[in-house]
Amino acid sequence: MSGGAGAVWGRGEQQDFRSRVRGTLLGVALGDALGAPVDPLTTAAIREAHGREGLTELAPAYGRRGAVTHHTQLTLFTVDGLIRAQVRRDTGAWHPPTDLHRAYLRWAATQRDWGPDERRKDDGWLAREEWLYARREPVRTLLLGLGDDTMGTPSAPKNPGEAGPEAAARSAPFGLLVGWEPQLVVQLAVECAAQTHGHPVAYVAAGAYAVIVHTLARGETLDTAVQRALALLASRPGHQPVSDALQRALGAVRQGMPTPERVTELVGNATADGVLAAAVYCALVGEDVRQGLCLAVNHDGPSAVAGALTGGLLGALHGETALPPGWLADLEGRPTVLELADDFAMEMTQGAALHGPAGASPAWLARYPRGGA
Structure with a gap:
């Protein structure tokens, strides 16, 4: 697949890319929403609440079916930050980690404020x-x-002891930069992960996840994507726990029928490497998106983040039409996710026509302002 600044996209390529962007973002949200109701529960408790097969459909959380968590919220702000970075490039200011940080601060405001502040015109x-x-x-x-x-930053990270999977869970959009070289995708995901999660396990896992999505979004298989991630990680300091976890995920595929116990074993102590391994495993062994996501949330570990990571992989691999339509119908914020996905696809394929030397679309710059924090 072609891509990047100045690239010419055919109509078929644009349609395929848009389907994968939509699939990735909706997949993250669906996995997150599926896992949210059972996030703190053990396998035994999930079965007690939902039957012998465990959770197999969206269930209520936060007062409704299909509710998403902060994993989806932050994924959406990652997309917003990436679009804003592209738009700001026209000004000569090109430092995507700064634009992503500004986007994450906008998310942080949603956690403090009662609602939008109309005085902040640069919020988008x-x-x-x-x-x-x-x-x-x-x-x-x-x-x-x-x-x-x-x-x-990686040299001066926030929370240097934090090895959790939350930074990886917002990193799927970096993989949708299909015109970028894989090593640059890894580096951007790592730099942005270090803004909240400073342990190498956390930020290396974020980079690995992003480049796996990147390879899938370019039309490759999941096995190829994992092998590419392993090759790119090999020269990076602190990669060993993440590389070992990905190898365990590949090895687990050959160990017979998938079970919640095997997923629990891969998750381990729920640091980023283990949850990433579990997500890769669930995406590899699931016969379809529904089965892969159900496997990703029915275990002793953190269900929402494992579901979100798995959903991003399956959505990038199969595209939007493979996602369960009944679940999509109940998904919180679906119109927003679709609008943002289509804006991202348009920016990445036709950004030069929206803003650039030849002129700018006022409506686009109102949605994604060049300035502001």
Whole structure:
């Protein structure tokens, strides 16, 4: 698949890309929503609540079926930040981690404020979506990392001891930069993960997840995508726990029928490497999206984040039409997810026509302002 600045996209390529973008973002949200009601439960408790097969359909959380958590919220703000980075490039200011940090600070405001602040004209349209102003149990690490304007970096990260999977869970959109070289996708995901999660396990896992999505979005298989991630990680300091976890996921595929116990074993102590391994495993062994997502949430580990990671992989691999339509119908915020996905696809394929030397679309710059924090 072609891509990147100045690339010419055929109509078929554009349609395929848009389907994969939609599939990735909707997949993250569906997996997140499926896992949310059972997030703190063990396998035994899930079966007690939902029957012998465990959870097989969307169930109520936060007062409704299909409710998403902070994993989806932050994924959407990642997309918003990536579009804003492209738009700001016209000004000569090209530092995507800064634009992503600004986007994450806009998310942090949704966790503090009652609703959108109309005085903040530079916030853009996503920060004015009222449904996003809901606290869905964000981990303290996120709130601390984004609690002030100082941006963490890999050399001076926020929360240096934090190895959780939350940074990886917002990193699927980096993989949708299909015109970028894979190593640059890894580096951007790593730099943005360090803004909240400073342990190498957390930010290397985010980079690995992003480049797996990147390879899938370019039309390759999941096995190829994991092998590419392993090759790219090999020269990166601190990669070993993540590389070992991905190898365990590949090995588990050959160990017979998938079970919740095997997923629980891969998750381990629920750090980013183990949850990523479980997501890769569930995406590899699931016969379809529904089965893969159900496997990803029925275990002793954190169900919402495992579901979100798995959903992003399956959506990038299969595209939008493979997702269960009945689940999509109940998904919280689906119109917003689709609108943002289509904006991202349009920016990446036709951005030069929306803003550039030849002129700019006022409507586009109102949605994605060039300035502001």
